[in-house]
Amino acid sequence: MSQMNPCKKVLVVGCGLMGAGITQVIAQAGLNVIASDRTEADIERGKSQILKGISKKSNEEQQRILSHITFTTNMEDGKDSDLVVEAVPEKLEIKQQVFKQLDRFMKPEAILASNTSSLSIAAISSVTNRPEKVVGLHFFSPVPIMKLLEIVQGINTGEQTLEFAQSFAEQINKKTIVANDYPGFTVNRVLVPMLNEAAYLVMEGNDPEEVDNGMMLGANHPIGPLKLSDMIGIDVLLHTLESLYEGFNDSKYRPCPLLKRMVDAGHYGKKTGQGFYSYQKEKVLQV
Numbered sequence: 001m002s003q004m005n006p007c008k009k010v011l012v013v014g015c016g017l018m019g020a021g022i023t024q025v026i027a028q029a030g031l032n033v034i035a036s037d038r039t040e041a042d043i044e045r046g047k048s049q050i051l052k053g054i055s056k057k058s059n060e061e062q063q064r065i066l067s068h069i070t071f072t073t074n075m076e077d078g079k080d081s082d083l084v085v086e087a088v089p090e091k092l093e094i095k096q097q098v099f100k101q102l103d104r105f106m107k108p109e110a111i112l113a114s115n116t117s118s119l120s121i122a123a124i125s126s127v128t129n130r131p132e133k134v135v136g137l138h139f140f141s142p143v144p145i146m147k148l149l150e151i152v153q154g155i156n157t158g159e160q161t162l163e164f165a166q167s168f169a170e171q172i173n174k175k176t177i178v179a180n181d182y183p184g185f186t187v188n189r190v191l192v193p194m195l196n197e198a199a200y201l202v203m204e205g206n207d208p209e210e211v212d213n214g215m216m217l218g219a220n221h222p223i224g225p226l227k228l229s230d231m232i233g234i235d236v237l238l239h240t241l242e243s244l245y246e247g248f249n250d251s252k253y254r255p256c257p258l259l260k261r262m263v264d265a266g267h268y269g270k271k272t273g274q275g276f277y278s279y280q281k282e283k284v285l286q287v
């Protein structure tokens with residue numbers, strides 16, 4: 001158990017898919033959380049995701065969780081928080097803009113974390129006057145279900161910040177690993193090339209179901225790589241591959257052309273109803 005002062009209040013910036021999930025797990029753990037987004041409509045969407053996420057719990061438990069959450073369109077309302085978790089879109093300019101603002105109004109001792117999946121923590125921290133207090137807190141989707149919190153140590157991230165991140169993870173009941181600040185960190189660095197290879201197999205004419213069954217029955221994976229790719233989103237997968245490919249300048253990360261064609265066609269996976277599998281008819285897509 002860590003010796004750190006416990007985290008009492010968290011500001012979450014961006015209440016989309018990840019931000020809403022992060023808000024939910026923090027509130028479930030009994031910490032106070034301020035969930036911010038740009039417009040009332042964004043907040044409403046985030047709020048309904050949280051309500052859906054807790055809908056199977058008792059009324060009393062739902063009320064307890066909601067009592068820990070405040071929604072706002074003004075992130076300065078969270079200025080006295082101990083920690084910020086930023087979950088805005090995966091664009092360096094947007095994140096740097098948010099971090100500049102946070103650095104200006106957050107109390108000096110506050111830790112600033114990004115949920116980025118592919119951007120450099122060093123580049124995000126460089127726009128602040130407290131780079132030693134900036135860290136990556138990479139949650140996995142769906143946040144309330146996935147056990148892991150990947151803590152990303154940037155070149156400037158201080159040891160105390162890492163300890164704080166570990167202690168926060170314990171508070172919200174997540175397991176952690178610490179990863180260095182290179183493209184893909186640890187999990188995506190191993191996972192994403194495997195998913196890319198599975199896409200190549202389909203491009204070469206293999207049946208998606210055969211590939212998935214192979215990995216489930218032969219490698220003991222709980223879900224096949226192509227079904228997992230559909231869940232992650234083919235667009236998100238392609239983007240992560242591109243950042244590995246560019247970040248390491250290494251052809252072993254070159255995205256499979258089939259993934260590009262699927263994105264061109266709008267076949268993003270489960271969210272659009274069509275990926276390696278078809279979710280309208282529950283039939284395998286013939287590619």
Ligand SMILES: NC(=O)c1ccc[n+]([C@@H]2O[C@H](COP(=O)([O-])OP(=O)(O)OC[C@H]3O[C@@H](n4cnc5c(N)ncnc54)[C@H](O)[C@@H]3O)[C@@H](O)[C@H]2O)c1
Nearest residue numbers: 014015016017018019037038042087088089090116117141
């Ligand atoms: N989707 C995933 O599976 C996943 C997994 C791990 C990490 N991530 C990372 O989490 C981050 C968020 O991803 P997401 O899937 O939740 O995206 P999303 O588009 O669902 O949510 C982003 C939210 O940020 C809000 N936003 C945009 N600009 C803002 C600003 N300036 N201030 C405040 N809010 C703003 C948007 O209105 C939106 O609600 C990204 O960095 C992504 O790479 C995503």
